[in-house]
Amino acid sequence: LVGWESGAYKVGELTLWRRLWAQLKAGDVVLGDGLYAGYAYLGLLLGQSVDTVARMNNRRSVGTCKLARLGRNDHLCEWTKSKAGPKWMTREQWRELPETMLVRQIEFRVSVRGFRTDHICLVTTLLDEKQYPAEAFVELYRRRWLVELFLRDLKCTLGMDVLRGRTPEMVRKELLMYRILYNLVRGKMMQAGEQCNVPVEWISFKQSLQTVR
Numbered sequence: 001l002v003g004w005e006s007g008a009y010k011v012g013e014l015t016l017w018r019r020l021w022a023q024l025k026a027g028d029v030v031l032g033d034g035l036y037a038g039y040a041y042l043g044l045l046l047g048q049s050v051d052t053v054a055r056m057n058n059r060r061s062v063g064t065c066k067l068a069r070l071g072r073n074d075h076l077c078e079w080t081k082s083k084a085g086p087k088w089m090t091r092e093q094w095r096e097l098p099e100t101m102l103v104r105q106i107e108f109r110v111s112v113r114g115f116r117t118d119h120i121c122l123v124t125t126l127l128d129e130k131q132y133p134a135e136a137f138v139e140l141y142r143r144r145w146l147v148e149l150f151l152r153d154l155k156c157t158l159g160m161d162v163l164r165g166r167t168p169e170m171v172r173k174e175l176l177m178y179r180i181l182y183n184l185v186r187g188k189m190m191q192a193g194e195q196c197n198v199p200v201e202w203i204s205f206k207q208s209l210q211t212v213r
Helices: 013-023 039-047 091-096 134-157 168-196 205-212
Strands: 029-032 051-055 064-071 074-080 100-110 118-124
Touching: 029 134, 039 051, 039 100, 051 134, 064 100, 100 134, 118 134, 134 168, 134 205, 168 205
Parallel strands: 029 051
Antiparallel strands: 051 118, 064 074, 074 100, 100 118
């Protein structure tokens, strides 16, 4: 866990996300769900030389035009900017974004035993189909799902679901201590995986925590 932001109860996830942009470097790739697939997010991050891979937002039903077929269920598309921008942007910021944007839309199905088959459509600004083959995005999006398990480790296994500080300062200290502990355990898991030649995903966080204790 290398970066985070905290805020008041009514501060939204995307507001906190925009505060993290200062920690992104040119060449980074943002991986997220449908919340992160907006025109403004893709465009502004491209301006920082940061690419995006995110699940297609179901609300984007207009302003999309398929230009070329790059492979099976893999298309080069052109997105057109809408007249009205998001509320968090000024009109000047919205006008500065290009009127159109080239993106790739990649579709595939995910089958997980015990769950219904899910149809996934990803949008990405990584346009080179040879350097970034469509099959690689299936594994990449699986890694995004693993983030939910990492959050469960933080909130449930470590007990961060209930914070006991009674002032903002103490709550921030609590969060910092959880972050330190989480990274120490994850670091030990990575060392064990390297020594035993085992993928770190195969190692249980809960059992690793018990071993450290």
